[in-house]
Amino acid sequence: MYSDIAHRKRALRAELRERRQNLTSSERDFATAGFTENLQSLVLDLSARSISCYLSARNEPDTRPFLNWATAEGIRILFPISREDGLLDWTVGDGDEEFTGISGVPEAVGTLLGPIAINDVDLIIVPAAAVDESGLRMGWGRGYFDKTLGSMEKCPPVYAMVFDSEYLDEVPREVHDQPVNGLITPTRIIAF
Template sequence: MSDATIEEAKAALRAAAHKKRAAFHPSLRSEAAAEAARHFFDSVPIANNEVVAGYWPIRDEMDVKSVIARLMDAGQPVCLPVVLGDEQPLELRLWQDGAPLYEAGFGTLAPPEEAPRAAPDVILMPLLGFDKHGTRLGYGGGYYDRTLASLQKRPRLIGFAFALQEVDHIPREAHDVPLDAIVTETGVRNFEKAPAS
């Protein structure tokens, strides 16, 4: 499959995924987010010193604010992403206890510019879709792809989504890093690592 064909297929999948997620009733979304948070804490091991990169949800993304709050309450180092520019990786800033958050573009909130930068051990990722192989369908801006390519070590990638966001197949390109696990309201699914070629 050519790069152009893959991009066309992904664009069609994104359009369908946006509609499907937007149609999920808001009251069901909040219940699903609470269930997903419970599954995350029951089934995803996080060591005390691991830095967790969260995200501030926008539009109809799965809300992980309760996950972030609980991690911070437990003393876990948490950072949030900031978009610096269209072709740049995300900047990951530590959110220190009690520090205010500021508008960071795209409707997200993030720690202030002077907050320390962090290299995460775990990244909680929003997404539009995922498949049974752990392939993540993002928004097409490449922010997480560039961020992962810029990091010295590969963090564990944990997607957060509603179960209805699963699709049969998402074409995977060379730069697409698969998820290690997906957390939905129905549970946590870990993905097998593809053998090195």
């Protein structure tokens, strides 16, 4: 059973990676504008003054225009920093500096705040490979966000960012997989 689910996840991730790589620059620009507008709307609707958000990698939904807006609005932003033990530390970041972390994705540079810093935010924005109609999030297989979300006693709303085609009827589920409260695509915000 476990190997069947793991195999289905690997196959689905490969398909989704290929779709993302095949997006045209105009499709990416359209998506970025939609993501930015919908993230701004969500933050304003929730009156969030402190959020956590990831720095997007090349083929991920682009978070940078939104992060620039949030910074200009005075919203405190915590960025994840991956650790060898599979957990996440957090930083508020220092300017525009970033590096490639052990997870292979961009990470902010700044003073490490430790894993519990996430407990003080009003909204958590996470990357995802796909989200299904029940709110189950499938990540990229490293488990950083599943471990973080699964360990929180009092979790604020968690929204995953996916392209419209990555909102699926169902994704393969393993015991450790954590659901999200909603998702953001370029064309909509869905709360579960």
